[in-house]
Amino acid sequence: MPSDLSPIDKAKFVAAKRATDYVENGMKVGLGTGSTAAWLVKCLGEMVREEGLKITGVPTSSRTAALAREVGIEITSLDEARWLDLTIDGADEYDANLNLIKGGGGALLQEKIVATSSDRMVVIADIGKQVETLGAFPLPVEVIPFGWQTTKALIEETLVGMDVMGRTTTLRLNGDTPFMTDEGNYILDMHLNRIANSRQLSLVINQIPGIVENGLFIDICDAVVIGYGDGRVEVRDINEGTVETDKIDFLDNDNLFSDLSD
Numbered sequence: 001m002p003s004d005l006s007p008i009d010k011a012k013f014v015a016a017k018r019a020t021d022y023v024e025n026g027m028k029v030g031l032g033t034g035s036t037a038a039w040l041v042k043c044l045g046e047m048v049r050e051e052g053l054k055i056t057g058v059p060t061s062s063r064t065a066a067l068a069r070e071v072g073i074e075i076t077s078l079d080e081a082r083w084l085d086l087t088i089d090g091a092d093e094y095d096a097n098l099n100l101i102k103g104g105g106g107a108l109l110q111e112k113i114v115a116t117s118s119d120r121m122v123v124i125a126d127i128g129k130q131v132e133t134l135g136a137f138p139l140p141v142e143v144i145p146f147g148w149q150t151t152k153a154l155i156e157e158t159l160v161g162m163d164v165m166g167r168t169t170t171l172r173l174n175g176d177t178p179f180m181t182d183e184g185n186y187i188l189d190m191h192l193n194r195i196a197n198s199r200q201l202s203l204v205i206n207q208i209p210g211i212v213e214n215g216l217f218i219d220i221c222d223a224v225v226i227g228y229g230d231g232r233v234e235v236r237d238i239n240e241g242t243v244e245t246d247k248i249d250f251l252d253n254d255n256l257f258s259d260l261s262d
């Protein structure tokens, strides 16, 4: 039941619920990864089952693919879909220009490919993800395992010339072994604290051999749906220049909570 959820989970849920307003019958929808995106997949699953919503989902990770199947959303690959109407995904940080840090869940590569293949990207987040300057959240970078220590050293050397506050880079672990992405790569987390020029950093980092992609999403996100623990939501659309507020009633969603809460 809703009262069992923490305020952060309530905020994630209301953001996800409000974002389903963007989804229309017949759409091809990129499905993000992470705990906020999981709420979205559950909400969409309920709409498919209860309201006859017809969508095709393109998941951004094996985890999301499994959840989408479980809740009854038809899924396909990006190669089949080719171009998507919309992607809805979570984020680790967003700034006033809706530039993002993503990849906390290790799915940044597929997430970036899917988001850039979409007419529109909508981010769903709790208010705690909002920052003035990106970088407090460690920036994930996906690297191929071959020579990763050399790649790490090259990154740290490159950072000397960049306007960032920290330069440590750590290999993400899963227990005692390296965390492995769906593509069989490793993640290096860059502890930068403050990224003065995220656009420049993103371009420079991606020039280093061994780096597949970084978690900076620059000029990709069109709108953010921000959730609060009391049910309020705020929708900021960067293209329309609009800010809307709304409130989601938890009581309307009792079925969803009792059926699908983890």
Ligand SMILES: O=C(CO)[C@H](O)[C@H](O)COP(=O)(O)O
Binding pocket: 032, 033, 034, 035, 036, 037, 089, 090, 091, 092, 101, 102, 103, 104, 105, 106, 107, 108, 111
């Ligand atoms: O980028 C991501 C996964 O790679 C997630 O969207 C991001 O980490 C946010 O996750 P959560 O919704 O669990 O806070």
